[in-house]
Amino acid sequence: MAGNTETDMLKIKNLHASVEGKEILKGINLEVNPGEVHAIMGPNGSGKSTLASVIAGNEDFEVTDGTIELEGEELNELAPEERAHQGVFLSFQYPVEIPGVTVTNFMKTAINETRKARGLEEMPANEMLKKIREKSELLEIDRKFLSRSLNEGFSGGEKKRNEIFQMAMMEPKLAILDETDSGLDIDALKVVANGVNRLKTPQNATIVITHYQRLLDYIVPDHVHVLLNGKIVKSGGKELALELEEKGYDWIKQEAAV
Amino acid sequence: MDLKDKLVSSFMAFENTVDVNHPVHEVRSEAIKNFETLGFPSKKMESWKYTSLKSILKPQLSVFPKKETSLDYKDVKQYFIHEIESYKIVFVDGVYSSHLSETSHEGLDVCLMSAALSKPKYRLLIENYFNKIAVKDGLTSLNTAFSKEGAFINIPRGVVVEKPIQILHFTTGVESSLLTQPRNLVVVGENAHVQIIERHQSLTDNPTFTNCVTEIFANKRGIVDYYKIQNDRDEASLIDNTYISQQRNSHVSVHTFSLGGKLTRNNLQFFQKGEYLDSTLKGVTITDKKQHVDHSTLVHHAQPNCESHQDYKGIYADKSTGVFNGQIIVEKEAQKTNGFQQSNNILLDDTATINAKPQLEIFADDVRCSHGCTIGQLDDEALLYLRSRGIPKKEATALLMFGFANNVLESVKIPQLKQRITKLIASKLGVNLGFDL
Ligand SMILES: Nc1ncnc2c1ncn2[C@@H]1O[C@H](COP(=O)(O)OP(=O)(O)OP(=O)(O)O)[C@@H](O)[C@H]1O
Numbered sequence A: 001m002a003g004n005t006e007t008d009m010l011k012i013k014n015l016h017a018s019v020e021g022k023e024i025l026k027g028i029n030l031e032v033n034p035g036e037v038h039a040i041m042g043p044n045g046s047g048k049s050t051l052a053s054v055i056a057g058n059e060d061f062e063v064t065d066g067t068i069e070l071e072g073e074e075l076n077e078l079a080p081e082e083r084a085h086q087g088v089f090l091s092f093q094y095p096v097e098i099p100g101v102t103v104t105n106f107m108k109t110a111i112n113e114t115r116k117a118r119g120l121e122e123m124p125a126n127e128m129l130k131k132i133r134e135k136s137e138l139l140e141i142d143r144k145f146l147s148r149s150l151n152e153g154f155s156g157g158e159k160k161r162n163e164i165f166q167m168a169m170m171e172p173k174l175a176i177l178d179e180t181d182s183g184l185d186i187d188a189l190k191v192v193a194n195g196v197n198r199l200k201t202p203q204n205a206t207i208v209i210t211h212y213q214r215l216l217d218y219i220v221p222d223h224v225h226v227l228l229n230g231k232i233v234k235s236g237g238k239e240l241a242l243e244l245e246e247k248g249y250d251w252i253k254q255e256a257a258v
Numbered sequence B: 001m002d003l004k005d006k007l008v009s010s011f012m013a014f015e016n017t018v019d020v021n022h023p024v025h026e027v028r029s030e031a032i033k034n035f036e037t038l039g040f041p042s043k044k045m046e047s048w049k050y051t052s053l054k055s056i057l058k059p060q061l062s063v064f065p066k067k068e069t070s071l072d073y074k075d076v077k078q079y080f081i082h083e084i085e086s087y088k089i090v091f092v093d094g095v096y097s098s099h100l101s102e103t104s105h106e107g108l109d110v111c112l113m114s115a116a117l118s119k120p121k122y123r124l125l126i127e128n129y130f131n132k133i134a135v136k137d138g139l140t141s142l143n144t145a146f147s148k149e150g151a152f153i154n155i156p157r158g159v160v161v162e163k164p165i166q167i168l169h170f171t172t173g174v175e176s177s178l179l180t181q182p183r184n185l186v187v188v189g190e191n192a193h194v195q196i197i198e199r200h201q202s203l204t205d206n207p208t209f210t211n212c213v214t215e216i217f218a219n220k221r222g223i224v225d226y227y228k229i230q231n232d233r234d235e236a237s238l239i240d241n242t243y244i245s246q247q248r249n250s251h252v253s254v255h256t257f258s259l260g261g262k263l264t265r266n267n268l269q270f271f272q273k274g275e276y277l278d279s280t281l282k283g284v285t286i287t288d289k290k291q292h293v294d295h296s297t298l299v300h301h302a303q304p305n306c307e308s309h310q311d312y313k314g315i316y317a318d319k320s321t322g323v324f325n326g327q328i329i330v331e332k333e334a335q336k337t338n339g340f341q342q343s344n345n346i347l348l349d350d351t352a353t354i355n356a357k358p359q360l361e362i363f364a365d366d367v368r369c370s371h372g373c374t375i376g377q378l379d380d381e382a383l384l385y386l387r388s389r390g391i392p393k394k395e396a397t398a399l400l401m402f403g404f405a406n407n408v409l410e411s412v413k414i415p416q417l418k419q420r421i422t423k424l425i426a427s428k429l430g431v432n433l434g435f436d437l
């Protein structure tokens, strides 16, 4: 796999995407380096989840122009599972309920299929158990939880915590957290943020999509971008998030309109 | 001569092979007359509207195996749940295979219908139970007329059978047009408990046709768990008629896993004859390649305070057809009945068909009966979610199917059997999932 330090972790160039003939992403450019945390903010409906979905390979969206590269390799034509195998992880804004499939079996399958795709042997059962134990402890998830059907009947906060547990298990290169903070109470937010921070290494990168500065107090971003109507209209450091918290989006909309 | 006339006229030859002085022979003689009148079912009959036997009722079908074929255990081991200790009753082309079997007369009878029909010590049992609950339709009558061999299981009062009993019917296809008609009888005494696994398996790609009848009697507080594995080859067809009679406080469950075979028709009928008992009917059906699987169930609630639970999951692809015809009758006396029926179906593509028909006939006023029938597709959002975690489409699809069928798989009480069924399903779906359910 390609991956020298010269290349970006993620490089998005002039990305346009539409759904049902309606253009939602209208020329996104974004570069994320290994070790960095980027935050993407923006009003409802501006295209944040769409961007995340398109990076993860959701086939409902049609990429009409532009490229997405991970460590110099283009992802555009890859299936969602292949992107996961390359190291892309999306924490869903709305995790899907899967009746009859336990969290544990789901994770075992996900990890072993990914290993298979990478030409590795299946993970030995005891190692898998150890890993599951470690990561569930990191996210303070009760063991009983792991034998429940995936997301079925989970509370909003439990679903989000479970997403980060999956991230911890998968150890992605690029993690995109789509409003992982929404629905979390203060204590849970700290646990989840702590989990994310503990998983950070100089080799991986994180994109955090959020509406609230609060999360960014815990997961401190190197860059903050504002997405408006399908375009990144402003980028800055972590202080930009504070400014947005204080002033809302109107001034940005005005700036963008100029 | 058409097939019906041919079969009727073979009855005389058949009589030379059995004891015509045994009282059962009167039952047989009556049954052949009955068959002569009724013949084979046709699509004109309401209960056979969606299943046609035309393609399997070949005029050359014969009820007599011309020669015995013997099998080596190593060649058929894969069809046994060999991971557990069990009793085994094994037939090859309808003929008992003693070296593959492990029968018993110690504290219980796990043996042969032919023995039960010939030995005086079983005469009373046979008189009390044989053909007492089987419905006298054409196919069952045909089986009764030629009944001679099958499994005979008699669990006396209070006996909890530690080992499951496996009944295996192999067809070799050595004779290409053999009609095999096993006849099983299971009598479970008061407070007795037994688990039975039955499987029909053809060993070649020659067409085979089996018309099986099983009668099960559960006496007071008896517990019977019956598992049917239907994973036969593409050219094998099966009509599986199962009739169950339950007494007070008994619990009987039948699980049917229909994965293989060309045409499979399950006639599963429960007759409740005492209070406070429950009947459980569950199934997982996964079909493709023009397969046809029909589940026609009947639960007859005739006494107060009883329950029935039906839960059938079906997944159909590639020109295959499913039928679920679930009849619940609640008689006037059967107050406080709790009848639950569910049939959930997924069509994987638009060439597959499911005909699902709940039929509730309720004559009592104080009952709780619910039925739900759903037909849907695989959930695309769920599929995307799984794929986003690195699970390829085929495996993700399989995982969703396992999730869909999980309620039924979960209730299999023998872990090794559950594991085996999981494997059979995985191999049907062409995946290798790295976990046990
Ligand atoms: N499958 C779809 N079909 C039609 N329209 C869609 C679809 N998915 C997204 N959209 C539209 O695209 C736009 C962007 O949606 P998106 O979910 O990306 O917004 P967002 O920035 O994540 O908003 P929020 O902050 O509310 O989560 C919205 O107008 C939405 O209605």
Ligand SMILES: [Mg+2]
Pocket: A048, A049, A050, A093, A178, A179
């Ligand atoms: Mg969103």
